Amino acid sequence: MKKLALNYVDTFKGLSKEVWWLALITLINRAGTMVIPFLSIYLNKNLGFTKEQVGTVMVCFGLGSLVGSWLGGILTDKIGYYKVMVGSLVLTGILFFGLQFLETYTQFCLGIFIVMTVGDIFRPAVFTALNAYSKEENKTRSLTLIRLAINLGFSVGPAVGGTIIVAFSYTGLFWVDAITCIVAGILLLKVLHPKKAKVLDTHENKKGKSVLTDIPYLMFFGCMVMFSFIFVQLMSTLPLFYEEYYHLPENVIGFILMTNGALIFIFEMPLVKYFENKKIQHLNSVIIGVLLTALGFAVLLYTASMYASILIGMVLLTFGEMVGFPFSNAFAVKRAKRGNFGAYMGLYSMAFSIAHIGGHKFGLESIKAYGFLQTWQFMAIIGAITVVFLFFLKRIIQKEK
Incomplete structure (x- = not known):
C-alpha cells in the first residue's frame, strides 16, 4: 500500500510551482461557481420561470460559454494570458454579485449570457498559461492536474452550495460565488505576477x-x-x-x-x-x-x-x-x-x-x-x-x- 501511495505521488513530480498555483486558483474558481448546479431550481421556484423558460436560460448559458471561449482566444493573443485571466476572474465575481438582482426572464437570459461570456474567457487563457509554465515533457500531466482541480471544484461546490442555501438562502450563494471569484483573481495577482512567475516555454510564432x-x-x-x-x-x-x-x-x-x-x-x-x-x-x-x-x-x-x-x-x-x-x-x-x-x-x-x-x-x-x-x-x-x-x-x- 505504501509503495502504491509513493508511486501515485511520483506521478505529480516535476510540475512547476506555477502550475500548482494555477491548479489552486482553478479549484477556488470552479468551487466558487456553486450557483450553477442550483440555477434551474432557483429560476423555477424562486423566480417562477416555467421549465421551457429555464431551458432557454440554459441555452443562453451555453451560448455565453461559446462566445467567451472564442473571445478569450482572441484576447489572449492580443493582450496576453495574464491580463485575460485576472480580468475574467474579477469581472465574473462582480457579475455574479449582480446576478441576484435580476428578476425578469429577459433580464436573466441576458445576464447569464454575459456572466458566462466573461467567465469562459478564462479557459483559453489558462491553457496558454499552462503551456508557458510547463516543460515540454510535463505539459500533458500539467493539463491533467488542472482537470483534477476542476473535477474537485465541481464536487465540492454543490455540497457547500446546498449548505449555504439552507443556512442563508440563495442570496448567500451569490455572495460566496462573487467573493471566491474575486479572491481567485487577487491570488493570481499575488503569486503569478509576470515578475514572480518563471516561464518555462517562451515559444512565440510571430508568423502564426x-x-x-x-x-x-x-x-x-x-x-x-x-x-x-x-x-x-x-x-x-x-x-x-x-x-x-x-x-x-x-x-x-x-x-x-x-x-x-x-x-x-x-x-x-x-x-x-x-x-x-x-x-x-x-x-x-x-x-x-x-x-x-x-x-x-x-x-x-x-x-x-x-x-x-x-x-x-x-x-x-x-x-x-x-x-x-x-x-x-x-x-x-x-x-x-x-x-x-x-x-x-x-x-x-x-x-x-x-x-x-x-x-x-x-x-x-x-x-x-x-x-x-x-x-x-x-x-x-x-x-x-x-x-x-x-x-x-x-x-x-x-x-x-
Missing part, C-alpha cells in the same frame, strides 16, 4: 497562421464536438436513465456518479503518466478514449444484469474520459504552436460549449421520442463515427510529417 486555415485541426475540432456531445450525457440523460428506467433512489444515483469522480481522482494522473512513458501518440490515446466511451454506452444496452451494466458502463465512460480528454488537450496545445496560440485553444474550448448547447437537448429529445436504449445506440454510433474520423485525421497528420 489562422486556425481557420488549419484543415486537420478543424477536423480535430469536429471530432472533439462529437466526443463531447456524447460525453455530456453523463451529466443529464444518464442520471435520468438510472432514475426512470431502473427506478433507483437519489442516494444510489449519487453514489454511482461519485464513482466517476473517485476513479478520476485515483487513476487519471497515473494513467496519463503510464501512457506518456509508453510514448503512445496523442491521437492514438484520444482514439482509445473515444472507443472506451462508445463501449460504455453500448454496455448500457445489456439490461439483464442491472448493476453489472451500470457499473461496467460507468467505469468504461470514466476511463474514456481520463484517456481521451487530457491527450486531446495535449494534441491541441502541440498543434497550437503552428499559429495563434490563443485562437487555437479558444476553438478547442468551443467544442465543449457547442456540445453543452446541443448535446443535452438532443439526448433528452431522443429519449422522449425513441426511449433510453435507442438513445444509447445513437451515442455508441456517434462514438464509432468519431473513431473513424480520428483514424483519417491520424493518416493526414502522418502525411504532413
